Every structure is written in structure tokens, then in C-alpha cells.
Amino acid sequence: MTTRNDLPSDLAALVQRPPIYRLLGVGEKVYGDHLNHVWKGLAGVPGLDEPGIPVFAKYLPRQSQIDIELACGLASQVLQLPVPNPALVIADVDELPNHPNGLKSGPVLLFGSLFQPPDPFTVQRTKEGELGTEYIWQKVCEDEVAPQGAAWDELVANPDRHAQNLLFDGVKWWLFDHNLALQPLSDLYTSIGEASAQRKVVDHIARVNQILSQLKIRHSGNEDILKEADRLAKQAKKLTLLAIEMRKWKLDARIAPIMMIAATIVDLIALRLKPLGMYLEQRLETPTANNLWSSSS
Template identity: 25%
Template sequence: MTDNMVKVGRIISDSEPIEDGINNSFRCIACCDNEEYPVVAKYIKGIEILKELICAILGRLINLPIPEPILLLDQNDVFCFGSLDVGYPNLYHRLNIQDPYYIEFHSIIKNWSALESASFFDEFIINPDRHSGNLLYNGKDIAMIDHGLSMQLDKFKPDYDEDWNNILFNHLLCKFTELSCEHKLDKIALCNRLTIWCEEIEEINNNNLIAKAINKIPIAHKSKNELLYFLTSRSEFIQKIINNRINPNQMDFVNV
């Protein structure tokens, strides 16, 4: 892990409001380590800033397309969350539809190379806020944003395994609706890839990368340790949880 995993910067330009979203996001220029960057920023609660930073760091460690996060200070030394501006709109803006089961949304998502890893990730952090408004799309590439509503510590325990509306995972499983031999073999292959994915998460835990990153976030908040505990503990259960999602009638499914 490099020391600049958590960038801290200051807003140095006027803001340009972004119409989409409920958090009054805006574009601006930020200065970090004497370098200027175009960023998208938003004022949110301290706990949501922490979640955004932690999820972005974790997601980027497993090579998910999440814009680099920046902890920003405004002219009044108030913190807000920012990320590097990738320069393209979200799927809602491009498709003009919010419904994540809309056929055009599905046609884009089902061909996304990162769909498996992204759906595993949303299950891992229990992210209920995945829709066309927080997937950026330029006609070819997709980037994931908005993770501030994940890891709701007052609702979910690390071993939470009840079914919930994981949008990306539901799209991933659409191709397994038939119970033919071919689909069963596809499920076995998917579970084997899940094993590899979980090994990446375990390696991150073993190297304390998330703990080191959290300790570098200069925000004092009582939930820092709770969020770290949630992630490290959930890593112990996540493979079984997702296996059971893939094979709901085989609770003790074993990879082959």
C-alpha cells in the first residue's frame, strides 16, 4: 500500500452543480500535494464519508473501476467527499431510466467485464443503493460510485445472509435460470471464481491494508473501528453467503 492511498485535498475553485443525484454533487478543482485535479464532490455525513473512502479503497485494491477517492476540505475547513472526475455521465442520464431491470440497462450490465466482481463486492459491503444513477457509463466503460449507504451497522451484522435486492447479483444470475447440466457447470465455475475473489479479500485482510488506510483518514469518528470490524468479520462469511445465493438449494455446496 502506498502512503497516498487516501488523498487529502482542498477545493480551490468555484463549484459547478450536478443536476443528477440527491446529495447536491458538484464539480470543482482540488489541490492535493501541489497538484490540481478535476473532482466531483458532495457534502455528506461523516459516517458516509468514511464509508465512501473505505469502499473506494477496498474496491480499487481488487481492481474494480471506482474513481480515486479524495477527502476534501472547503474554504471553511469543512470536510466533504470527492473523487477524481472521470468525465462521463451515469447510466440514468444516458438511458433516461431509473429502473435497474429495464431491458437496455440489463443489456449493458450483462456484458460488463467486472459484473461478477462488482456483484460480489456489493454483497460484501451490503450495498442497497445500486441503480443506474451510480454507474457511470461512456458507451464502453462503467465506473462505480456512491457507497455511502453500505455497511449499515445498525441493521446488519457481519454474518447477515438473508436475501436482499443486490441489483448487480440479480443481473449476474439471470443466465442461470435454466437447470440444465450446462448451467449447473456454469454455477460451479462461478463458485470457483468466487473462491479466488475471496482469497484476494483475505490477502487484503492479512496485510491489514484496510486498517492502515482507515488509520490514515484524518476524520475522528466513533464508527471507524466498527466499520473495520464489519469488513474483517464479514470476510469470514462472504464465500458461504454468496455460494448459497448461487445455489439456494444446496446450502453446503462444495467447489470442485
């Protein structure tokens, strides 16, 4: 695929080819406190003689969840956020040990993300119940990932942030699991092309922003969260360009509809950038000029 010469270099690299991979061999089942079936393995680009890349690949029972994960994963790369590179991973059923009983035949389409090796000490702490959870949250809130994650989770209306989907690799924190983001999409899936449905998605506010709530408990991060929102808001054009380039990818009949809807979701994320600061101010209960004027009149 050829890309436009006027694209920013990071975006041009991202859209050079679609993130479609094939599982190479039998995956290793990953067990833990997560709802979906997950495997770890190597994945390669179909038809190319290249070394495989290590991925986590999870089975999502609803296509809408794959669309949302893919859109969030690609958007996060453009926004330069600590979210692993996303992929769609094709696998045969017999390559997925202990798979769901409902999977009888393949190929199976999984959502994949570039494997980030977790820090063993931090993994051990996550197994220590409430004390471990508090340790994770304290470390996250002391790191630059906290304002980034708070602004990001607000942008994609993601209520599903907890100690099990915050990963520390020994140097850097990573955010993953976004299949529950932008929840109105699940109900509006068949009408997502309509303006009324898109407005509901843009206006939606998640019931909770877990990282922001943890920062508020610790009385820190308000200014940094709003600065991050300002930084993200300046990237709206790049997200729109990403969606345009996604629609240009030549894909097979099964994957093309997924990519088209994911591109629409990226467009909706771009539209959510404009009110992002307002959504965060409301959640932070930050007084604005309008609020101050109203209270004194």
C-alpha cells in the same frame, strides 16, 4: 509518511499519503437523479504544489456515511475493483453553489471520487425511462463488471445499485455510491468498537443485490460470481494491512476520527470475505454438498 518495505507495491502506493484534498475554486453543481448534493471540480493536496485532479464531491449529512464511503472506496482499490479512487475533499461553503440550506459556515468535508468522464451516448440512454434502464442493465450484465459488482455489493451489503450509479466511460464500467452499504453501521455507530456490534455488521445481509438479481433474470453469471468471490477472499490479508496503515496516517483533529472508524470498517469488510461465498450461494440458490446431503437424507 514512510511505509513498510514489505507491503505489496499496489498497497504501498495507495497508503503513501492519506487521500485528503482541498477544492480548488468554485465547484460546478451536478444535477441529476441522486439524493445528495454533488459538485464537480478540481482538488489538490493541501500544501503541495501539484496539478489538481478532477473529482466528483458530494455532501453527506451524516458522518457515518462518509466513513462508509471512504472505507469502501479504499477497500475497493486493494481488491482491484472498478470503483473510482476515493478522497476526502475540504471546501468552503461559498465554493459550493446551491448548497443545502443547513450549511451556514465552513469548512465543509465532502466525500470525493476521481472523476470518470461518462460516455455521452450511455448518459442519454439513462434518460429514456424503463427502456433506458433495461439497456443499461443489459450492457452491464454482458460485461465483466457484472460478476465483480455482484460479489462486491454482497461483500459490503450494498442494496443501492441502479442505472444512475453505474457509469460507462466509453471503455469501462464503474461502480460508485456506497453510503448506504453495511446499513447496521448507522445504528451501531457509537458502539462499533464492541464485539457484539461488529458481529452484527459481519453477519448482515442486504435486502437485495441488484446486479446479482439482474444476472439471475438473464440466466447468466452464476459461476463467474462465485469465481470472483474466491478471488476476493484471497485478499483478506491485504485489507487488514490497509486498515493498519490507515491508522498510521497523521491527520488533523477533525479528520482523524473519520479515518479511525473507516479503518475499523475496512477490518469488518475483511472479516466478511470468509462467509462471502456462502452469502452468494444462498442468494443464487446454488446447491452445496451440505444441501444435497440434507435433501437426500
